Structures are given as structure tokens and as C-alpha cells.
Amino acid sequence: MPSRLDRLRGEMASRNLDAFLVTDLLNVRYLSGFTGSYAFALITRDDAVLLTDFRYAEQSAEECPGLYLELVESHWVPGAQRAVERAGVKSVGFESHSLSYHHWSELSAAIPDIRLVPEEDLVGRLRLVKDEAETALIREAVRIADLAYAHIAKFIKPGLTERDVAAELDFFMRRNGADKEGFDTIVASGPRSALPHGKSSDRMISKGELIVLDFGAAFQGYHSDITRTFVLGPPDDRQDEIYGIVLEAQSKAISALRPGLLGGDVDSVAREYIAERGFGEHFGHGLGHGLGLDVHDGRVLARASEIMLEAGMVVTVEPGIYIPGWGGIRIEDDVLVTDSGAEVLTQSPRRLAIQRKESGGHV
């Protein structure tokens, strides 16, 4: 695979852009390797400049050996102006979703003779296909999440609150190599399990009710994202039936995944099966998203997504059925698109019942 900068330069050439200004911090990291909290990049046809402040002078020199360093202050536009003028370019693409109106207008005034061209998601599209170094980091983030699930399946018991469980889960991931949790851990129990994005609350967990755990690890900037739904003690027939439908919808979608398909087509596989079984109106979100430097790295498997799947993409597959007042069931795994199909990265068991033996152990 060509280098990240070369892939970007290919896109620049096809758009007739002399330079591209990167203002989204994750995109800067992707292109330069810089891991700090404040930086911008100007990429030209044959050069690359990193703009950051004095706090990161030393770190950026280590992390971004190929880039020219331009020190800026919290007003970074004058630094961008210097870099643009030094490069002698005539047109500069910019990230229209991440550049604020304020900075765009400052920049326009600073370099009035340069053509500033808004681009919607140029680097984001490059980021969809992961290289081997990225996949290795995602695998490690997945490994930590799997370990954490095994731990929490033993830890969890009636009487704990959702927040107790979330705190333990996050602490465990940190103690086992994660930088931190990749996003706010969701523990949603009983009727709260019907909220697709319910925060963990002080609600106490009971036997026999649905419990949704949705969590992931951040590892060196990359993410895992896994959801398991389960019941402490024996599930009832309805829980069992709906769990089976969600699980089957997920299996069908994962089996369908392969390069060349559109993301929306994979979403349809799960969506149509759930609709056939009579729960179509209860699956209100997209089937899955890309996974990488961002937890939501592109709406790859969204409804009607026209993103074409390619080997090297990593996506979540997470159908769900949510019934207000009753509860919700979601199952989410992380999947790598391969040349021939798909590899499921997450290994945690998909099992509805977590049963505690009277002796204190678990089945």
C-alpha cells in the first residue's frame, strides 16, 4: 500500500490542489504520527509541515521525523500563512467540517490570493482502509476488551449498580494495558436496556432482567467496541426468542461481508431479517460503523451507505431490537474485511445466560 501521505497526494492531484490543510487532529495524527493535543498540517506535493506549539516542539520532532516543524501559538493562522507562502502554492484544500467559520475567515483574509477549496472528508475516506500497523493496534484494543468481558462476567451480580459495573470494567481495561476506555461505557439494565445510548446510572441490577454492556478499549489511539446483552440467571422465553433473532441477524450480516459490496447492502441483510421476524420498527440505528483512530470512523454500514467495502476496513456489526418498557438486546462485534470475506476479531462468547452457581462460581 502506498504511504498515507502519497495516498493523500494522489487525491490532491486528481483535484488539482497544490496543498492541503489538515485541521482535524485525528487526521493530523493519521498523516504525521503526532500524538499530542494541538497540531495542524500543511501537505504539499513534495513537502509536509507540522504546525504545533512550544509544548510539543521536542515530541513532534521525535514523532514526525519527515515533517518540517513550524511553531505556532494559540493563534495558529499566521503560522499557516507563513507555511503557505513559503511553499509558494496557489490552491489549498481544507477540511470544511473541522475548520471553523472563524478560522476560515481569518485564513481567507491572511492569504487573499490563494484559492481556498472546501473538501468534505478527504482524509477520512483514506482512513477507512487500515494498514497492518493499524490493524495490529485494533487487535490489541479488541484483546483487552475481550479480557475485560471475561472479567466482568465473573464480577457482575445482582445488587450492584450500573455505575459500579462500568467503573470496574474501565478500571480493569486500564490495568490491562488500555490507555483508557474508548468511550463512555454503557451499562443499561432492565427497561433502560431499551435506550440505545443510555448512560450508566445508579440503577441496581437484578436477576432475570436484560443487561446491555457496550464498551471498548483505546490502545495507542485505536479502538475496540463491543456489546454483549445477557441475563443473570435463566432468561424467559421472550428474551430467548428475541436474542436468537438479533444473533441470527448478526450472523447473516457477518457472513455476507466481503469486498465489493456496498455498506448499505450489508445493513439490509440484517435489517430485512429483523423485519421478516416482525421487529423491523424496533431496530432504529445503523448496522455498524468503521473503527480506528475514532470509535466512529465512518458510517460504513449505515442504512443506504454507498461506501464500497474493501479489504482492510474494520467495522462493527451491531444489530439491536429495542422495545420501550420491555428492554433491548444488542450484539456487537468488530470485524476485519479480508480479501475473501471477513474475520471476526472479538472473541467474547455470545451467550444470553450468565448463571452463578450457588457455590459462587460461574457456569
Next chain:
Amino acid sequence: MPSRLDRLRGEMASRNLDAFLVTDLLNVRYLSGFTGSYAFALITRDDAVLLTDFRYAEQSAEECPGLYLELVESHWVPGAQRAVERAGVKSVGFESHSLSYHHWSELSAAIPDIRLVPEEDLVGRLRLVKDEAETALIREAVRIADLAYAHIAKFIKPGLTERDVAAELDFFMRRNGADKEGFDTIVASGPRSALPHGKSSDRMISKGELIVLDFGAAFQGYHSDITRTFVLGPPDDRQDEIYGIVLEAQSKAISALRPGLLGGDVDSVAREYIAERGFGEHFGHGLGHGLGLDVHDGRVLARASEIMLEAGMVVTVEPGIYIPGWGGIRIEDDVLVTDSGAEVLTQSPRRLAIQRKESGGHV
């Protein structure tokens, strides 16, 4: 104090704006009470509209009883257009730092006959002065941080890594009522203590070296932010001398704090004292910042800050001396500006030495 919306409407009137579009999520929360992750607000002279998506329909009705609800999708601009047209306004102020070029240009095209007026930080300036409800939440966030410091002072010992300490600290805050840590906890030891924003690393902590802890709790959206520097075992003379200088600089600044002063003047009090003692070049950052819904809620005590202090502002006071290769010392407390001066909210002891008795207890 007039309501938050009325204060905003006063600013709108003085700028001759019929409406104000709020795109910064914390500003939306401040004005409306909405705590979800996706919303916008349109404030007119006599009405207020909250724009959010279906996930938050129920929650927003509960949290924002005074606001009209306009449901939008991930493309929210059409919803803003509907709200603007329904209100029949002619001019709309917007937040130029938080509205992207992309959305500004979509909005301009959608409502071509409306005058769109960029405003830099209108709501942010209102947020600087806290009302009693806000101060109560900050006090609780401070209480949790103080508890956590007392815990970690007993927990910490040579042989632990910086990350071990950070994980324990964050876990403790979560278990004691915090929503979560307010920002990435800094534990920086030995020469790493000279990095004002060093992340916690795998470095092992030893006796006799400087250890900087910089952390805070988030509680119902509000923040505390505290830094303590200490040595395990007896400090040496240089550590002792420089600690004394930082502590004295902080005391002088806190004593100076009162309504009517400019933020930059308070910064100068600490900065000049540190310079007098010969360490001027080693205090590279501002003296402190506002504290509230954001951890950095305004650059209130920055160098040359022209923000006039008012009763009800909450700020950090955090001088530091950083000597590359040797280490750094920073002491940070959270302070409420009162009618007559200032009240220090944080109660953790400012003591350089943490000594472990041979028996395992602490002095």
C-alpha cells in the same frame, strides 16, 4: 441574577440581533439544561427552540421544559432553517468558533435573506460568572477530588508506575460519586515532572523524586482541577526551596484575588514574585483558567488577560516552575471570587513531603 436566557437576550439586544444560534454543545447545555450529546438551540427575543434527534426526544422534553422541541437528523441545518423561518427573524448571531465552514455555508444557502452575524464568545463570557446551582456542583466536584487526594497519598509508594497511580485515582473518584475524571489525569514523576502536560506513563515512581499529580472530577457536568507536587520520603534542599517559592507565589496571587481586578494583574502578582526569585523563565504558562462546564472555562488568569474579575467566577490558581532535566513543581487550587475577595474551595494539604512510617502508616 437574571436567568441565563435573559442575560443572553440582553447581549442580543445590545447587538441588535433578533435571534442567536447556539452550536457549541456546552453552551446549549448551559442555556437549556440539555445533557445529551447532540443538540443545537435557537434563542429569539421571546422564545427558545431546542434542535435534537429522536434519541433525545423524551430526555429533552424532561430536561428543557421551557423550550420548543424541533427534531432533526444528522443533517441539522434544515431544522435550523425551519426554526428561523417560523420565528420570522431577520438577523441571527452564530458562534463563529464552533460553527464549521461546512455548516455555515449550508446555512447561508438555506436562509439567504437572513443576516448571519459571527459572534466570538458571547455565551462563553456569560458562563464565566457562576450562579449558585453551578457553584454547588463545582463544590461537589472539588470535594471528590480532595477525597481522592487523601486516598492516593496513602496508596502511592515507590515501585508503582505513573499509570498505576492514575488508574487508581480515577477509579476512586468514580467510586465516590464522580461521573468520571474531568480530564486525563497527569501523574508525572522525576524528570517527567518538568513537562507541564506530560501524560501518565509506564515510568516507575521512586523515593526522593518529584511527583506531580494533576487531576479533577466531573460531577453532573461541572469540574474540579487540582495539582499537588510531592516527594516520597524527605525532600532535598533544592526541592524544598523551589516548592516554597511556588507556594508563596500561589498564596500571594490568592490573597490578591478580588472583584474589579483584571485577570492579567493577578497573573502578574505570581509571575513577578517567581521572576524576583530568579525563576521567571521557568514559569511558561498562564496562572489559571476558569472552571465550570468546561475544565478550561475561559482564559481568566492568563498573562495580559483583560477579563475583569467578578464575584461568582471560579478560577484555578496554578503557578509552576519547570526545570528541564531536574523536574517541575506546580501547585493548583480552585478558588471562588467572592464579594470581598476569594474563597479557596480545594482543601487538600499543600505539603511537599509524603513520608511513610516503617510500620506502614503515614505521617
